[in-house]
Amino acid sequence: MSDSLIRPRPRRQCCALLFGVGLVFLVIYVITVSSPSTILFRSFSSFNSSSVRTPSVGLHREYDVWPPFAVQLISHTWFKKACIVKGEFSISGIPDVLASWAATENPDCKILYNKFTAIYTVEKRVGSVKIPDTFQSQVKAWLGNKDDLYQELFHQNIIHILNMYTRETTVFNPLRDKRPVTKPKESEEDYLERITKESALSCDFCKYTNFTAEHDFGRVESKLSFSASNIFKLDRLHAVITIKDHDPVNWSYEQYMDMMHTTLVWLRKAFTHEPSAIYPAIIWDLLPKSGSSQLHPHNQVFLSPNRYQGMVETWRRAGQDYFSDLHSNYFTDLITLYSALGLAVQFKSAVALASLTPRKDNEVVIIAPEADDDFFQLIYYVLRAFMDDLKKYSFSLGGGFPPMESSAQAGRLPAFVRIITRGVMTEIRTDISALELFTATNVNIDPYKVVQVIKDSVKKRAPRP
Ligand SMILES: [Zn+2]
Numbered sequence: 265m266s267d268s269l270i271r272p273r274p275r276r277q278c279c280a281l282l283f284g285v286g287l288v289f290l291v292i293y294v295i296t297v298s299s300p301s302t303i304l305f306r307s308f309s310s311f312n313s314s315s316v317r318t319p320s321v322g323l324h325r326e327y328d329v330w331p332p333f334a335v336q337l338i339s340h341t342w343f344k345k346a347c348i349v350k351g352e353f354s355i356s357g358i359p360d361v362l363a364s365w366a367a368t369e370n371p372d373c374k375i376l377y378n379k380f381t382a383i384y385t386v387e388k389r390v391g392s393v394k395i396p397d398t399f400q401s402q403v404k405a406w407l408g409n410k411d412d413l414y415q416e417l418f419h420q421n422i423i424h425i426l427n428m429y430t431r432e433t434t435v436f437n438p439l440r441d442k443r444p445v446t447k448p449k450e451s452e453e454d455y456l457e458r459i460t461k462e463s464a465l466s467c468d469f470c471k472y473t474n475f476t477a478e479h480d481f482g483r484v485e486s487k488l489s490f491s492a493s494n495i496f497k498l499d500r501l502h503a504v505i506t507i508k509d510h511d512p513v514n515w516s517y518e519q520y521m522d523m524m525h526t527t528l529v530w531l532r533k534a535f536t537h538e539p540s541a542i543y544p545a546i547i548w549d550l551l552p553k554s555g556s557s558q559l560h561p562h563n564q565v566f567l568s569p570n571r572y573q574g575m576v577e578t579w580r581r582a583g584q585d586y587f588s589d590l591h592s593n594y595f596t597d598l599i600t601l602y603s604a605l606g607l608a609v610q611f612k613s614a615v616a617l618a619s620l621t622p623r624k625d626n627e628v629v630i631i632a633p634e635a636d637d638d639f640f641q642l643i644y645y646v647l648r649a650f651m652d653d654l655k656k657y658s659f660s661l662g663g664g665f666p667p668m669e670s671s672a673q674a675g676r677l678p679a680f681v682r683i684i685t686r687g688v689m690t691e692i693r694t695d696i697s698a699l700e701l702f703t704a705t706n707v708n709i710d711p712y713k714v715v716q717v718i719k720d721s722v723k724k725r726a727p728r729p
Pocket of ligand 1: 464467468469470509510560
């Protein structure tokens with residue numbers, strides 16, 4: 265080692281060195297702050313390299329292959345006995361059920377609890393009001409002059425349920441559902457009969473060969489149903505699948521199943537003509553209250569390339585995020601959790617769930633490995649329960665089917681649809697407002713009431729084995 269390196273530097277030399285280093289840093293700083301693009305570049309690169317994973321294709325995140333979807337139910341009776349010491353199984357009781365579930369020592373119950381709380385956040389807030397004497401009689405009248413309901417106004421249970429993966433929030437206030445129903449001037453049945461007759465006179469679907477369009481590859485037709493191309497399309501492959509009879513409500517099991525089979529035949533035909541379009545989605549609105557433009561019963565299907573449309577893709581994304589966090593199939597676990605809570609009804613390979621985050625009244629989610637007869641039959645039992653048992657004739661249905669290509673395993677959805685009932689048909693006011701469009705959804709019907717309706721329908725309508 266040379267002397268010069270170990271010998272202390274004279275003081276003047278040290279000052280010159282410090283000045284020189286400072287000058288270099290000053291020059292770098294001036295260059296940096298004087299160039300906005302340099303700032304952007306610097307901040308982007310430091311942001312990018314620190315903690316955020318760089319997307320591999322543009323800004324579109326990719327999908328993994330999830331564990332295969334399986335219909336795995338567990339016994340609600342077992343769950344009540346093993347996991348819950350106290351708590352009532354109702355929408356108002358869910359917060360107490362959760363508190364009891366959280367304290368469980370049973371390892372199986374703990375696994376279920378961790379999965380449930382990974383998906384759902386449940387919050388109960390108690391609301392009260394102060395009512396001036398002058399207003400009391402009017403408020404009591406709204407509640408059918410029932411004193412117990414009036415007293416409930418001062419400690420209202422408001423339940424917020426959030427699905428942390430689909431980002432949907434539903435706010436329940438069960439007291440709202442206890443208000444007596446006021447009868448409309450014209451009964452819904454009279455209204456239905458009137459508009460069915462009026463609309464039949466000028467219905468294009470009743471004269472479909474002359475007044476509906478076809479796709480380039482032609483029409484699909486069977487004994488009881490047919491396909492048409494939507495005139496003003498929302499995708500390249502956008503079809504209307506229609507029962508041949510005009511009556512919006514009084515269609516049989518055979519007519520309905522025929523329409524669903526025609527739907528599948530059309531999807532297969534469309535896929536053959538455009539093999540890049542592999543993601544099928546279905547919607548069905550019935551009667552004007554739901555937004556349907558034609559009374560004649562018809563669903564609509566889309567077959568899209570790249571991804572599913574809108575909310576269907578959001579549910580697929582939820583499945584991916586859940587897989588990334590828990591290495592499990594979101595849809596399999598959803599069925600397991602709902603069955604534990606007593607909110608699932610199984611029919612063969614399909615399952616109906618009374619949703620904890622419904623988009624609107626009475627939401628039922630039907631899930632099955634494939635869009636097959638089991639799946640369509642269970643949908644039929646739900647629709648007939650709404651129309652024939654609850655007398656809720658107007659509904660909206662929407663969901664997606666597995667991709668048309670069996671090799672498309674990444675982010676593979678099962679078949680699912682969500683069905684809700686729409687408000688009173690004769691009421692001008694719509695059942696959806698800014699609340700549903702831009703913030704949360706308000707539903708007041710207890711999912712435990714909904715699941716009972718579906719159980720009764722399957723018992724009543726499904727053929728005995
Ligand atoms: Zn018609």
